[in-house]
Amino acid sequence: MFGPLADKVDKSNLHLPFIYSLKAKRSNIFNQTIRGLALISYRIILYLSILKLQSMPYQKFEEYNIEVTDDIKQKYHSIIDSIGEDVNRQGLQKTPERASKAIQYLTQGYDLDAERILKSALFDEDYSEMVIVKDIELYSLCEHHILPFFGKAHIAYIPDGKIVGLSKIPRVVDIFARRLQVQERLTDQIVNAINNVLKPQGVAVVIEASHMCMMMRGVQKQNSVTTTSAFRGAFKKMETRNEFLKLISSKLS
Numbered sequence: 254m255f256g257p258l259a260d261k262v263d264k265s266n267l268h269l270p271f272i273y274s275l276k277a278k279r280s281n282i283f284n285q286t287i288r289g290l291a292l293i294s295y296r297i298i299l300y301l302s303i304l305k306l307q308s309m310p311y312q313k314f315e316e317y318n319i320e321v322t323d324d325i326k327q328k329y330h331s332i333i334d335s336i337g338e339d340v341n342r343q344g345l346q347k348t349p350e351r352a353s354k355a356i357q358y359l360t361q362g363y364d365l366d367a368e369r370i371l372k373s374a375l376f377d378e379d380y381s382e383m384v385i386v387k388d389i390e391l392y393s394l395c396e397h398h399i400l401p402f403f404g405k406a407h408i409a410y411i412p413d414g415k416i417v418g419l420s421k422i423p424r425v426v427d428i429f430a431r432r433l434q435v436q437e438r439l440t441d442q443i444v445n446a447i448n449n450v451l452k453p454q455g456v457a458v459v460i461e462a463s464h465m466c467m468m469m470r471g472v473q474k475q476n477s478v479t480t481t482s483a484f485r486g487a488f489k490k491m492e493t494r495n496e497f498l499k500l501i502s503s504k505l506s
């Protein structure tokens with residue numbers, strides 16, 4: 254769930270135990286009415302949240318263009334055939350369609366605008382200490398082999414009059430990760446998006462990731478982790494950069 258939706262639903266949930274705690278003191282009919290009203294309002298909030306989600310500038314990718322899905326499906330069909338498999342056996346019959354939807358889901362970032370999403374949750378604020386969001390889960394596809402690489406991103410910025418809703422930072426990671434990528438470019442794109450929109454005193458991004466193309470094929474280095482970093486503004490200063498690295502270091506390999 255996205256930030257604003259999660260907030261709404263969570264708040265409505267918080268009221269339910271309070272309402273239930275009144276149960277012992279009131280009559281059954283009254284209780285049932287209260288409970289009914291609580292459930293109805295919960296459903297209304299959930300429904301409104303879904304409507305709000307649908308009208309947001311970004312949406313979870315759940316609809317697939319029929320023509321594109323069919324085109325990719327045919328191609329997966331011939332890939333499966335070309336590797337010597339029987340495309341008609343039971344387990345594989347629906348695989349081309351599933352794979353077609355999966356690859357579209359995993360590359361949905363092309364249709365999303367990271368800077369627009371950051372701009373949608375900007376707030377004026379005097380806070381000027383380091384803000385760190387660490388251990389952001391990251392799943393991407395290497396553009397050389399179309400195999401996954403996955404790991405964690407640690408992001409920090411020092412505001413200069415503007416802060417951003419914290420849930421938007423992992424969203425930005427997802428938007429750039431859900432494309433065919435190299436880890437180096439992914440790191441740069443995240444740092445640039447935050448830098449361009451927030452115009453902070455500084456931004457830092459560190460990504461550590463394991464690449465399936467290294468682990469499953471080629472050199473087969475099972476335990477290697479690739480670390481990339483990008484620093485802008487104040488983080489170019491050794492002291493600030495070291496403070497950030499120290500704060501995330503317990504999680505660094």
Ligand SMILES: [Zn+2]
Pocket residue numbers: 395396397398399400464466467
């Ligand atoms: Zn690769």
